[in-house]
Amino acid sequence: MDRSTRRGLLIILSSPSGAGKSTLARKLMDWDDTLSFSVSATTRAPRPGEQDAVDYRFVSEARFKAMVAENEMLEHAHVFGNFYGSPMAPVRDAIETGRDVLFDVDWQGAEQIKHSALRDHVLSVFVLPPSISELRRRLVNRGQDSAEVIHKRMQKSWDEISHWHGYDYVLINDELEVTFERLKTIITAERLRQAQQPGLVAFIRNLQAEFEELT
């Protein structure tokens, strides 16, 4: 038996925008290049420069609806007239060959993934800002947005934060390096979970054969 065989994890990273999630995701990909981002499918038209299968999988509405009907979406949502979703097949392939997949989804997407066919392999982490004033500062600094736009973003951020309770781990992102170390420790441990170690079944079978031979 190859004891190093493991199953990959579906790693959900959620947070309000401005809490540091994108930076953490980038650092994780640098740390372990077997990690990949789940590429979403969408029915919206590609924008200039967007590549199919890299930025999104661009699909027709009929195709999208068929995938949902066939239970081939881990999660999906309808936003401003377009559909977005995470196709199951590439994620299943990845985790069966021991590669983790990162999901940058909001709490509604996280809920759906946690109730999907791959639910036993989900690790969900919520990243909190150290304070609301810090979050606001980061949202304001991003550009010359109007007070109204910032107000809307703050409302959306709070809606996201208010669902912190559904996550396995909740990290307060005070200092990026500390949070990153914690995230790495969590992923390293979760990879060792029994549910992630399919090779154990064969290992135990070998122990049993040896036991029967020796006693």
Next chain:
Amino acid sequence: MDRSTRRGLLIILSSPSGAGKSTLARKLMDWDDTLSFSVSATTRAPRPGEQDAVDYRFVSEARFKAMVAENEMLEHAHVFGNFYGSPMAPVRDAIETGRDVLFDVDWQGAEQIKHSALRDHVLSVFVLPPSISELRRRLVNRGQDSAEVIHKRMQKSWDEISHWHGYDYVLINDELEVTFERLKTIITAERLRQAQQPGLVAFIRNLQAEFEELT
């Protein structure tokens, strides 16, 4: 709020004897001196040199049965006419003040603890030997036991191994230092779980107050 507040874990370490569990437990206590072993209560008489509240809590049968009836035992068993059990109160005190408690129990004890009132704070780890021949070698080396005694121990070991499936983590103890590193990583991560971070509730409440003030 004191963000460093955490709840302690009930860390169950199970394994057949000879798989390295005691050495791992000792190394864990050296690593973190806030870790303590759960002291079992028993109705058997103290042996020479055994201290009450250190080796065991020595109690009468009436007292033991009352504790079971009052749901004050996390787990208990009847072995060769004597009762043994893990009292809940000291464990509850420890975990409420953020100290982890180690349990050296077999799969039956583990099952009971995992269904106890403190089940949300249980971390269960099973330690496997690299092979049955290695396990046998370690059992034989222990002393001048008869073939029959060794045979019985092997049967008991296999009974224990055959319940590996009920544990959160299963570690193959090939190399002690590697296993110990893994165990530390697992404990460090599990301490960060949302269920172990009661301070989060107050932290989120503060965020909400700040949000309402700022918007």
